[in-house]
Amino acid sequence: MTPIKHPSRRSVLVAGAAIAAVNIAPAAVVSKGTKKKTPSEKLPPSERLNLGFVGVGGKGRSNINGCSAHNIYALCDVDAVRGAPSFEKYPNAKRFDDWRVLLEKEAKNLDAVVISTPDHTHAVITMAAMQLGLPVYCEKPLTRTISEARTVAEYARKNKIVTQMGNQGHATEGARLTNEWIQSGVLGEIREVHCWTNRPIWPQGIVRPRAETVPSTMNWDVWLGPAPQASYSSQIAPFKWRGFWDYGAGALGDMAAHIIDHPVWALGLGAPLSVEIEFNRKDPASARDTFPVSTIVTYQFAARGDQPPVVLKWFDGEGNLPPRPETLEAERNLPGNGVIYYGSKHCMMHGSHGGVPRIFPEAEMQAVARAKQFPPKTIPRSSGHYEEWLQAIKTNDYTGAKSSFDYAGPLTETMLLGCVAARVGSGTKLTWDSAAMKTDNDLANRYIQHEYRKGWTL
Numbered sequence: 001m002t003p004i005k006h007p008s009r010r011s012v013l014v015a016g017a018a019i020a021a022v023n024i025a026p027a028a029v030v031s032k033g034t035k036k037k038t039p040s041e042k043l044p045p046s047e048r049l050n051l052g053f054v055g056v057g058g059k060g061r062s063n064i065n066g067c068s069a070h071n072i073y074a075l076c077d078v079d080a081v082r083g084a085p086s087f088e089k090y091p092n093a094k095r096f097d098d099w100r101v102l103l104e105k106e107a108k109n110l111d112a113v114v115i116s117t118p119d120h121t122h123a124v125i126t127m128a129a130m131q132l133g134l135p136v137y138c139e140k141p142l143t144r145t146i147s148e149a150r151t152v153a154e155y156a157r158k159n160k161i162v163t164q165m166g167n168q169g170h171a172t173e174g175a176r177l178t179n180e181w182i183q184s185g186v187l188g189e190i191r192e193v194h195c196w197t198n199r200p201i202w203p204q205g206i207v208r209p210r211a212e213t214v215p216s217t218m219n220w221d222v223w224l225g226p227a228p229q230a231s232y233s234s235q236i237a238p239f240k241w242r243g244f245w246d247y248g249a250g251a252l253g254d255m256a257a258h259i260i261d262h263p264v265w266a267l268g269l270g271a272p273l274s275v276e277i278e279f280n281r282k283d284p285a286s287a288r289d290t291f292p293v294s295t296i297v298t299y300q301f302a303a304r305g306d307q308p309p310v311v312l313k314w315f316d317g318e319g320n321l322p323p324r325p326e327t328l329e330a331e332r333n334l335p336g337n338g339v340i341y342y343g344s345k346h347c348m349m350h351g352s353h354g355g356v357p358r359i360f361p362e363a364e365m366q367a368v369a370r371a372k373q374f375p376p377k378t379i380p381r382s383s384g385h386y387e388e389w390l391q392a393i394k395t396n397d398y399t400g401a402k403s404s405f406d407y408a409g410p411l412t413e414t415m416l417l418g419c420v421a422a423r424v425g426s427g428t429k430l431t432w433d434s435a436a437m438k439t440d441n442d443l444a445n446r447y448i449q450h451e452y453r454k455g456w457t458l
Contacts, residue, residue: 153409
């Protein structure tokens with residue numbers, strides 16, 4: 001579909017960006033210890049973007065804060081109670097409980113949209129905004145299904161829409177150091193990577209709870225969106241939905257964007273060749289409704305150029321940690337979320353969101369430093385996760401945001417392939433044909449595709 005452009009605001013702002021620096025008076029000298037202003041914070045009011053936010057409770061609040069140097073023009077949340085703090089903080093913002101109405105009435109006045117809703121509505125809201133020509137920031141995972149991720153990423157690429165997925169750690173210093181150290185050969189050849197999280201911190205391995213009366217403060221039909229018609233439960237919305245097949249992507253969908261992101265990026269892994277899963281499910285009846293309580297997912301990645309094949313193992317669930325490395329100091333514990341790289345020269349570990357990479361044991365870290373074997377910083381440093389996206393909009397630079405859907409779409413597909421295996425069952429091994437977007441398992445192929453209730457399309 002050809003996007004409907006609304007150039008009245010955005011084209012003027014983009015055209016003005018080139019001369020804005022000339023028109024803005026030089027910033028005052030910043031006193032020692034004062035945080036340096038971002039480019040967005042230096043903008044005069046006339047140059048700020050009008051932003052619309054869909055989902056303004058929970059993570060939506062922090063995303064609003066990340067973009068608060070610009071105009072908080074419109075706020076939308078299906079839950080008036082959960083959205084109340086944002087509605088109260090920005091009383092002049094236009095308020096909605098249905099994102100479709102927001103876009104219908106205000107698209108011409110918006111410069112971009114930020115989406116912080118449950119996973120199952122990401123794709124439909126993102127696509128609707130992009131078809132109106134609006135840049136999009138969408139929380140992770142980009143979508144709930146692989147087919148949605150592929151469709152959304154391809155549309156953004158074809159139409160050169162500025163996008164960003166909410167894996168904030170992609171902009172960190174730790175992420176760049178990890179890339180530089182690995183790609184310079186400091187760790188040697190890496191053939192195995194272990195990733196883990198202490199999630200879920202919400203119920204999984206349960207059957208769907210009993211129906212409750214929908215609160216008068218909630219638009220339940222819009223919350224459901226494209227998901228199957230179902231009864232409301234406070235044990236699902238507003239927070240405990242992640243573990244349900246119909247709404248979330250479990251611990252993988254929640255945390256892999258912050259954890260798997262870094263080995264996928266630093267090692268240039270591309271699409272996996274296969275995925276295999278083993279998991280713990282205490283109640284067999286729960287397989288109909290929710291993810292298992294813990295999983296071990298094994299991805300196989302092909303050799304790339306002169307780099308060897310890689311086995312990446314994912315562990316989730318309380319206490320479900322990877323094997324403790326033999327060379328890790330006895331007094332040193334694994335963090336709640338993290339990554340270990342097993343190199344032929346050295347091993348390295350960091351936490352979630354890029355963390356702080358350290359070679360271990362510490363004596364080896366210090367030896368590498370003394371020998372001046374760490375490489376120079378060659379990867380451009382980020383202006384900030386939100387700032388990358390905001391400045392890319394201002395300059396109409398499709399490549400400016402570094403976790404754009406070009407990168408985030410394939411990353412999401414890798415994450416969700418593990419979710420597909422979980423849906424098929426413990427002991428499942430799937431061979432993945434990324435180009436054809438299918439596995440060697442007919443049941444798995446059903447779960448790769450999105451299927452919406454009547455009245456909803458992508």
